[in-house]
Amino acid sequence: KNEVEQSPQNLTAQEGEFITINCSYSVGISALHWLQQHPGGGIVSLFMLSSGKKKHGRLIATINIQEKHSSLHITASHPRDSAVYICAVKWGGNKLVFGAGTILRVKS
Amino acid sequence: NAGVTQTPKFQVLKTGQSMTLQCAQDMNHEYMSWYRQDPGMGLRLIHYSVGAGITDQGEVPNGYNVSRSTTEDFPLRLLSAAPSQTSVYFCASSVDTLNYGYTFGSGTRLTVV
Numbered sequence: 345k346n347e348v349e350q351s352p353q354n355l356t357a358q359e360g361e362f363i364t365i366n367c368s369y370s371v372g373i374s375a376l377h378w379l380q381q382h383p384g385g386g387i388v389s390l391f392m393l394s395s396g397k398k399k400h401g402r403l404i405a406t407i408n409i410q411e412k413h414s415s416l417h418i419t420a421s422h423p424r425d426s427a428v429y430i431c432a433v434k435w436g437g438n439k440l441v442f443g444a445g446t447i448l449r450v451k452s
Numbered sequence: 453n454a455g456v457t458q459t460p461k462f463q464v465l466k467t468g469q470s471m472t473l474q475c476a477q478d479m480n481h482e483y484m485s486w487y488r489q490d491p492g493m494g495l496r497l498i499h500y501s502v503g504a505g506i507t508d509q510g511e512v513p514n515g516y517n518v519s520r521s522t523t524e525d526f527p528l529r530l531l532s533a534a535p536s537q538t539s540v541y542f543c544a545s546s547v548d549t550l551n552y553g554y555t556f557g558s559g560t561r562l563t564v565v
Binding site for chain 1: 483485487492493494495496497500502508510511540542544549550551552553554555556558559
């Protein structure tokens, strides 16, 4: 079974700060996903990674396959970034295993 | 383009009742899946399907049935609801899970009393 650990569980930042959320997993994977869950409950897919780094706007996601670790960075954070950020790993065919999520609050 | 549509958004059931949570997508995605989200825990996979006529179990399949008769629809059936099935349920689809992300429905909040 793949265990997915996220840190921190809760994060409060001031507007403009650089934010890092971490995800570690225990077993080799075929892909890693970063998701955003809005306060209203909707879930949006941010990134899918199998190697290296991806960037979309102020969001950057990296993955180190050898260390079984991924990070999600938010540059110049804004209150609208407040959400739950979820890491999920794809392994064993078509199964996704999710981390418990990181609750981010960005204060203005 | 509606994406992934889940109905109903809210439901209250009595213990022992049965019901079907509906999930439909209009993106011609082959892969569809159901998850439950409980407080303090990550989303957990219930069942998934890689195409019409093909389904498989996920991490927590007990108490749930699925079928996939068309590409568009993937209903989740609770045969005899139990309080432990109180949760928020999400349906998600993908065109190709190796190369693309997932599109999630807006969720169904189910309470079993």
